[in-house]
Amino acid sequence: MAKFMREVPENFKVIKEKDPEFFKLVMKDMDKVFEKGALDSKHKILIALAINAVRGQSGAVSHLSRMAKDSGATKEELAETIRVAYFEGGMLGLATGAYAFVG
DSSP states (O other): OOTTOSSOOHHHHHHHHHOHHHHHHHHHHHHHHHSSSSSOHHHHHHHHHHHHHHTTOHHHHHHHHHHHHHTTOOHHHHHHHHHHHHHHHTHHHHHHHGGGGTO
16 A cells, blocks of 8 residues: 555556556555655645546545645645645635545
8 A cells, every 4th residue: 555545545456456567557656746845745746636637536535635634735725635635626625625624
């Protein structure tokens, strides 16, 4: 499992079970994407959260909010991320972004 995840999302569990080799590759990619670089891990996760809010992916938003909190994100940072999602994605970004406070 990726080091930034505390649990496997429900929709990934079937991949882990049915194609464990591919699951390992995806987790390796996730580690690479979210590792500290020019941006720290927390900010990369918040960017992913905003993108998923705009796309209407409430499950991903909940999961990413837990990852963000584990990486040190505050409620204020989550709120500002949702504001960006709302500005860029309209009401869908706001409605889905609210799941960041549920997860």
